[in-house]
Amino acid sequence: MSIGLYIHVPFCIRKCLYCDFTSYPVSGPAMADYLGSLVKEINLYGAALGDEEKSISSLFFGGGTPTCLPAGALKMILDELRYSFSLMEGCEITVEANPGTVDAAGLETLLKAGVNRLSLGVQSFNDGLLGVLGRIHSTAQALEAVRLARASGFANLNLDFIFGIPGQTLSDWQETLAQAAALYPEHIAAYGLQLEEGTTLAQGVGRGEICACPEDLELMMYRHAVEYLDNCGYKHYEISNFARPGRECAHNLVYWLNNLYLGLGPAAHSFIGGERFSNVPALDRYSEQLSGGEYPVEARERLTVEDEMAETMFLGLRLTAGVDLNLFHRRFGRRAEDVYRREIEGILKNGLVEINGGFLRLSSKGLPLANVVFREFV
Ligand code: SF4
Numbered sequence: 001m002s003i004g005l006y007i008h009v010p011f012c013i014r015k016c017l018y019c020d021f022t023s024y025p026v027s028g029p030a031m032a033d034y035l036g037s038l039v040k041e042i043n044l045y046g047a048a049l050g051d052e053e054k055s056i057s058s059l060f061f062g063g064g065t066p067t068c069l070p071a072g073a074l075k076m077i078l079d080e081l082r083y084s085f086s087l088m089e090g091c092e093i094t095v096e097a098n099p100g101t102v103d104a105a106g107l108e109t110l111l112k113a114g115v116n117r118l119s120l121g122v123q124s125f126n127d128g129l130l131g132v133l134g135r136i137h138s139t140a141q142a143l144e145a146v147r148l149a150r151a152s153g154f155a156n157l158n159l160d161f162i163f164g165i166p167g168q169t170l171s172d173w174q175e176t177l178a179q180a181a182a183l184y185p186e187h188i189a190a191y192g193l194q195l196e197e198g199t200t201l202a203q204g205v206g207r208g209e210i211c212a213c214p215e216d217l218e219l220m221m222y223r224h225a226v227e228y229l230d231n232c233g234y235k236h237y238e239i240s241n242f243a244r245p246g247r248e249c250a251h252n253l254v255y256w257l258n259n260l261y262l263g264l265g266p267a268a269h270s271f272i273g274g275e276r277f278s279n280v281p282a283l284d285r286y287s288e289q290l291s292g293g294e295y296p297v298e299a300r301e302r303l304t305v306e307d308e309m310a311e312t313m314f315l316g317l318r319l320t321a322g323v324d325l326n327l328f329h330r331r332f333g334r335r336a337e338d339v340y341r342r343e344i345e346g347i348l349k350n351g352l353v354e355i356n357g358g359f360l361r362l363s364s365k366g367l368p369l370a371n372v373v374f375r376e377f378v
Contacts, residue, residue, distance in 0.1 A: 002057040002088060003272060004254035007077065008265030009066040010034070010283060013101065017134030020196040022267035022281045023064040033287050035073055039080050040290040041264050046084025053260070053272060054085045058092045058251035067097040071109035078113050092250040094119050094158075099145035100137035107152035118149050119158040125176045129165045134200070146183050156247065158187035163225065164218035165193050166201070166210045173221045174228070181232040186247035190225045191240045192218055219368055239318050239370055256319050258312040266296070276301050305332065309339060314374040317353070322361025336360065343376040
């Protein structure tokens, strides 16, 4: 079976005020050290894995900000991956980019290196709200990044957005989405802002200096996105993701279908060989362990069949198509309706899910209450 491969690039020009991802300030020596260590990790897995596990169906450079690295460095990583792994025909290769870090020459280099999907973290087309989030880019830079991506020849573009930003009105969000749809990207992701503990934004809200977006307003924004993007020809295929026909993100589908993936780089997560494991987040420890010829893994967990079944249920329910009950039966030799009889009966009775055509899926009532449904399977 092929796998999805994730490469974590842990550098950003400046920390956004809501961000709790693993990222470090841009620094030439740190980036050179990271690149050397990443190549060691690629070679380590390249030598250890079997042919099937080295067959890559999707590749995703995330972060951090992968485009903080020179485009030539991303090309070098791709060359190393082609040497140690096997990128399948038609492999989706995505690079996440901050609109403040792209230029025409860099985008052309990425395209020539084989990158065929660009994911731009636009977040909002409102400069005031970008300021609240602490983003480094402006609306004008985001629009220019989209123009440059198209001019360079990127035919598969995702734009990421956030709603529920403190101070954001429903009409701000409607304007942002209208501008997004007018750019005709192949894919749009719209996430409600999470106030992660310890972030500057969450601390500001905790001290009462910043007003969090009211829950009912956030729900209205979500419902608007679902309805508006559907009217614009985007299929709502996952709780927060919308795609033109055939443009669903192949890499993220690997996660939601609970298929196999390998994550390389500090803090990257993997699910392969019956284990879930995660890399150390600290850049110095990541490099030290690889210098000693060790895997930079911090925590490993061997999954039981029960764990894997539960994860297949709550990850699959993120998809609007839902969990394919026949596929579940083939994969585990047991029917989900039997394993989770009590849980499924309860959420069916509450109208949070429905069964249709062999799929168990969230109902329109259950969509905004997805976390309540997921808890049934944890
Ligand atoms: S660009 Fe992304 S990873 Fe970097 S600080 Fe901002 S949200 Fe976090």
